[in-house]
Amino acid sequence: MIQNNITNKKLKSPELISTAINLSYLNKTASEFEDQWKDKYNKAREYLSKQIGNVDAEKELLKFTDNYVIENCSKKVIKYQKRFAIVNLQTSITPDKYEEIISKQKDDGSFELSETICKELVPMKDIMTTVKSSTNNKKLQSPKSDSWWMTALTMSFLQIAAPHHESQWKNKYKKAREYLSKQIGDENIEKELLKCTNKYVVDRAYEKIINDNNQEIIYIPKLNFTEEIRQKVHEDLRSSIDEDVTRTICNSQQEDGSFILDSSITDHLEINPKEAVNSIKRFVGSSTLRECDDPVWHTAFTIYFLKTVLINHENEWQNAYNSASKWLSKQINDTELEKELFSACEQCLIEHGFQRLYSRLYSEKFKTKLNIDDETRKEILDDLRSSDTADLARSLCSAQESNGSFSQNALAMLHPLIPSPVIAVKSLKHYVSGTKLITFADSIWHTAFTIHYFKNVLVDHEKEWRHAYDRASIWITEQIGDAGAEKELYSACEQYLIHQGVDFINNRDRIDEPQEVEEVEEVEVEVVEIQVSEETRKAVHKSFRDDATESVVRTLCNSQESNGSFNLHKSISDHLKIQSFDIAVESLKSYVASLFLKNCDSSIWYTALTITYLRTVLTDYEKVWIPACERATTWISQQCKNSEVEKELYSACDQFLIKQGIEILNKNNGSSLY
Structure with missing residues (x-):
């Protein structure tokens, strides 16, 4: 492709073009890692200069390869975004929508265009004129072809947007195809029609996503880390830092209250200083935040680092922290955006902090x-x-x-x-x-x-x-x-x-080989069961409820994940005197016989224990937690897919809660309840 656009015969050499493409690719897609490839880049430029021997010709070659890289990277991005748009469209098609679509089929097999399709494909004033412009075939542009286009559009929409419901519309689709074949009478024209409508559906779905977002699609990673991981990362980061670092950071504060990200922070987290801002931006979806200048990012991350990692030296940084917080709030002037910014700082800190911790434990070998x-x-x-x-x-x-x-x-x-x-x-x-x-x-x-x-x-x-x-x-x-x-x-x-x-x-x-074993002994799973009197149970529940407050309820509800699950919140672990999340889960598993529950992910246990805690301890605030609890129980049901397993799960959480409560009461009273 590049050879066809270059007039200079000397520049058509595959070796020269290959080298130039690599240089353009590094320049256009990996500029933030320039320090890692700069020496190789310079060496390759010297090679081009020596081989070509003409500055203008060299510039001409790099101009062509730059354009080639930009054009093809853009095509790849658009192709991926269109794929995302299709999946997004498929996700939005519910049974009531495809039923409304197929209800528009006439007795002869043709379709009228449904409201659902018009809505999903970005309504246009003259949809027929637009879709017909995609072909030069006179038969498909004729006025009598309107019914064909509406039928083909519906067929394409069903195929692209509702493939997972095919069993519901398959017969309708077949009848519509027979209608088209009979009306058009030309297999090639029929294929061209469906090709045009397929493209139209995909393009409109893509346009709709772009228009809805009013910007390019941005993919935001979301780290799913537990409270335990958070604590381990924080402890590790705090263990190797002192108040001298605090003073160094505070001394880097600007007169207006903002910060320039100090090397003591980036070195401690093993972050490349040039990549620091982009590392945080990855976790932000707001275009307003993404357009903020570097001082906003430097200040926010410094504030978060002080408050999280240098928490033991608060007396050293409190004044600088207050001044920086005021400056940051003034720059952003939006509490929700500020919240999103600090959430990104948290995820960046956990990501790099965990990598730092883990890298000392594992290596390539x-x-x-x-x-x-x-x-x-x-x-x-x-x-x-x-x-x-x-x-x-x-x-x-x-x-x-x-x-x-x-x-x-x-x-x-x-x-x-x-x-x-x-x-x-x-x-x-x-x-x-x-x-x-x-x-x-x-x-x-x-x-x-x-x-x-x-x-x-x-x-x-x-x-x-x-x-x-x-x-x-x-x-x-x-x-x-x-x-x-x-x-x-x-x-x-x-x-x-x-x-x-x-x-x-x-x-x-x-196993299939004959064995001389007369009898296989069945393995019994040992299950712990706590038996306490109703009086003891009431005493435990009352002791927990005496310390319960509405603020704890709201904190728990706000910590719920988007899918409905919970991590084990600090307010619960502190109240139940849980020293280790791992030990708590193992203890919970001792109350069940189900192999699924013994091997399931900790998030199921955290969620079930949180539900039990809400229902048992925070009974006075049911109106506050009932929506969150319903979402969590729905999530649990989706994971277990078995009512008996679910029952066993909650029973284990109830027994664990009683056990912890008895231990706390015994310790406080200096006596034994059982």
Whole structure:
């Protein structure tokens, strides 16, 4: 393509063009990492200068490659955004909408254009004129073709926006196709018509997203870290910093109250100073905030660092903190935007703080690498595919969350290939070396492995999982925001799948062999059960309720995650005297026999314990917490998918609450209740 646009024959050399493209790509897409490639870049420029021997010709070549990179990167972004727009459109199509669409079919099979389609595709004054302009075919531009276009538009919309409801409209679609074939009488013209309407639906869906956002689509990662991780990161950061650093930071404050981000902060978090602002901006969606000057970001992050990491030296920084806070509030002048800004600072601190902590524990040498030949891989996958069904594909899809991710239930359905979701995530992390991947929330691992399983094992049932796969793939890309890390993530899934496949087949074969064992003893699961009198139960509940306040209720409700789950909040752990979240979960598991509950993610336990705490301790404030509690119980039901398991889960939380309460009362009273 570049050779066709260059007149200078000397510049048509593939070696010169290849080098120039690499230079343009680095310049246009990786300018923030310039310090890492600058020397290589200069060496390549020297090579071009020597080979071309003409400054103007060299500039001409780089101009063409610059344009080539910009144009193709833009095309790639638009292509991805259109894919996102399709998934977004599919998510918005509910049963009542597609029913309204297919209700517009006439007896002859043609469709009238429904209000739903017009609304979803950005209403236009003269939709027929616009859509007809996409073809030069006179037959398709004739006035009598209006009914064809409306029918084809409806067919395209159903195919693109509602593939997951195909069973509901398949017969209607077939009847409409027969109508078009009969009316047009030319297979090629019919294909051209549907090609135009397919493109129209995708383009309008894309335009609608852009118009709704009034800006380019921005993908905001969201770190899902528990209170325990937060505490560990904070403790680690505080353990190696002193009041001298506090004074250094305060001395960097400007006269107006703002801060320039001090190197003591970036060095402590191991952040490249040039990347610091962009590192925080990744977690912000507001265009207003994104356009703020660097001092706003420097000041906000410094304020957050002082308050969070240097909390033990408050007397040293309080005045500087107050002055900076006033300056920042004046610049932003919006409490909600300020809240979003500090939320981004928190996520940036946790991300880099955790990587710093983890990097001291793990390094490249701990990464597992599975070496297996292609023939063996094929045999394993063929074996796994032989026993998989469309029902399994549908069941896995039922574990998809509204945001496109997959819950741990998806992995639980793959038992015995996958021993448990918890073990799977730990094992998957053995196949990666980057600390960034290690810090990802479990939901990313659940989703990535499910995607990989769809694509590599359930290949014969793509029709069942394609929609769920597309939504999940986009969600993964949004969360990670790094093509290299995403590639390594799927590589880990590939290696873990093959590893588990080998074990699964080998163990199955051993089981199938005749054994001289007369009797297999059934393993009994030991379950702890607390038995207390009603009087003791009432005493425990009363002691907890005496300390309950409405402010605690509101704090808990405000801490609820967007999907309805809860992390274990500090107000609960302090009140119940929980010293370690890990120990608390293990204690909770001792009250259940269900293998699902014994292996499930901690978030289920945190959420169930929070619900129990709200219902038992904060009974006087039910009107405040009932909406949050309903959302949380719905989330729990989606995870458990079994009423008996759910009942066992809440029973365990109730017993744990009683146990903690008795221990607290015994300690306070110096006596024993049981």
